[in-house]
Amino acid sequence: MQTQIVQQGRGIRAMKVGLSAILVAVLSACVNYAGIHSDKQMAQPQQFQTTQSLPAESGHWPAADWADQFGDAQLKALIDEALKGSPTIAQARARIAAAQAYTETAKASTMPSVNADYSLKREQFSGTALVPPPYGGSWQTENSGLLSASYDLDLWGKNREALKASISDLQATEADAEVVKLTLTTTIARTYNQLARLYVLRDIAQQEVERRQDIDRITAGRIATGLDTEVERKTAQANLATARSTVSALDGSILTTRYQLAALMGEGPDRGLTIARPTLGVGDEVRLPDNLPADLVSRRPDIVAARWRVDSITHEVKEAKAEFYPDINLSAAIGLDAFGFGRFLTAASRTASAGPAIHLPIFDAGALRAQLKGRYADFDSAVATYNQTLITALSDVATQLAQIHSSDAQLADAQAAQQAARQADDLAITQYKGGLTNQLTVLNADMNALQADQSVANLLMNRRDQQIALASALGGGYVDTSSDATHTAASAATSNPVVAAR
Incomplete structure (x- = not known):
């Protein structure tokens, strides 16, 4: 035994x-995927030299309400209104909803499916074919009801990888929505600052009109005393008309800028007519936060979106590889099938089936290998996009910081020049009244004073515009809030994505 x-x-x-x-x-x-791989890697922020251009200054990351630092309640209200009514925000929300639907579809493929079918048909069977008499050659009513179930064992994780890829796509889409939100709020703030610039330039232009009126009056008096001629009078009148034209041009620019703000808010142009003159302040002190390159990857929504897309395609690569292995699908069905109605609900009409179905690709003329190569090409592209996004982000922060420092340095000299030009203009007009100088000297001094006023105004507005752009470059208060488990998985894959993708 x-x-x-x-x-x-x-x-x-x-x-x-x-x-x-x-x-x-x-x-x-x-078929197999031998020889198909990628050697691309995601860049790490620490590998870029930034210690001089992005020094640690113990500053703070911008908050979500970063625009409040300028102390203008109207700007805050405009941004809030835009976030509620802008079509671009609605588009972003729709894309998130679509990505959520795709994720639910991918999740369904990992679960069993159950279906119920019923059919009723009236059919005449051939008397010389498979169906014997008495049914052959007669009309019969066939009742058929079937309850079936199937389940893909997913031994190689194809469906699971598809689900993970769709989840990462959803995370990327949500980060994209934050990019849209940040772009919209930044554009509104910068356009609003442009409106403030136009108002200040209009004030300067109006002051210039008043000065040119004074020159015209002085010239008229000098003509009466024989010190000037009609040439100087016509010159003064031409300059006065030019100054008034500048005011009109600025009024037109103010109006169109209001219309632009209304469009950004998702409203009609009449909404822009109700926008009052901005009352923007200087804003907070500009200091960069510590550990900026490393922390920026979770503070910039465009970097976060690019990272999630690398993670998504990593899973798509694994999904494509699973296509090379056998697919095993379990199925079972039970039902009733009978001619007529009387015997339909009897035990004799019962039908049942169960068993596995196995699919194994043996020859496909290279279709699966081509599909995998395409996935790796997508992976390489996603990695390159991430690396470029990171480089661009670091450059954005450094550029805005450099421009702010440059504006600060220019502003001190511009204000000194403005004071000197204004004193020279006042002195020239005094001398012109007293007959000690000619009109050309006055006009030159006046033009210098006008340019100095405009230069200071533009530097102040540029500096605030750069400060807004810096807040945006630092992420505008965004922080990646992905779930810990998903975020950990994504970090593990993207920290060495080549290993994950192979």
């Missing part, structure tokens, strides 16, 4: 060895 058991054991082992050999032979003859 023991000898018989030993012999049976040897037979089973021999059968297993034989089946294994057959399986290995079959798999070796099947």
Whole structure:
């Protein structure tokens, strides 16, 4: 008896060895992905030299309400209104909803499916075919009801990887929505600052009109005393008309800028007519936060979106690789099938089936390999996009900081020049009244004073515009709030994505 058991054991082992050999032979003859891989890697912020251009200054990251630093309640109200009514925000929300639907679809593929079918048909069967008499050659009513279930075992994780890819796509889409939000709020703030600039330039232009009126009056008096001629009078009148034209041009620019703000808020142009003159302040002190390059990757929504897309395509690569392995699908069905109604609900009409279905790609003319190559090409592109996004982000921060420092340095000299030009203009007019100088000297001094006033105004507005742009470059208060588990998985994949993708 023991000898018989030993012999049976040897037979089973021999059968297993034989089946294994057959399986290995079959798999070796099947399509495979040998030689297809990627050597691309995601850049790390620490690998870029930023210590001089982005110094640690113990500053703070911008908050979500970063625009409040300028102390203008109207700007805050405009931004809030835009976030509620702008079509661009609605588009971003729709894209998130679509990504959520795709994720739910991918999740459904990892679960069993159950279906119920019923059919009723009236059919005349052939008397010379498969159906014998008495049914052959007669009309019959066939009732058929079937309850079926199927489940893909997903031994190689194809469906699971598709689900992970869709989740990462959803995370990327949500980060994209934050990019849209940040872009919109930044554009509104900068356009609002442009409106403030136009108002200040209009004030300067109006002051210039008043000065040119004074020159015209002085010239008229000098003509009466024989010190000037009609040439100087016409010159003064021409300059006065030019100054008034500048005011009109600025009024037109103010109006169009209001219309632009209304469009950004998702409203009609009449909404822009109700926008009052801005009352923007200087804003907070500009200091960069510590550990900026490393922390920026979770503070900039465009970097976060790019990172999630690398993670998504990493899973798509794994999904494409799973296509090379056998698919095993379990299915079962039970139902009733009968001619007529009387026997439909009887035990004799019962039908049932169950069993596995196996699909193994053996020859596909290179379709699966081409598909995998495409996924790797997408992976390389996503990695390159991430790296470029990171480089651009670091450059944005450094550029805005450099421009702010440059504006600060220019402003001191521009204000000194403005004071000197204004004193020279006042002195020239005094001398012109007293007959000690000519009109050309006055006009030159006046033009210098006008340019100095405009230069200071533009520097102040540029500096605030750069400060707004810096807050945007630092993420505008965004922080990646992905779930810890998903975020950890994504970080593990993206910290060495080549290993994950292979």
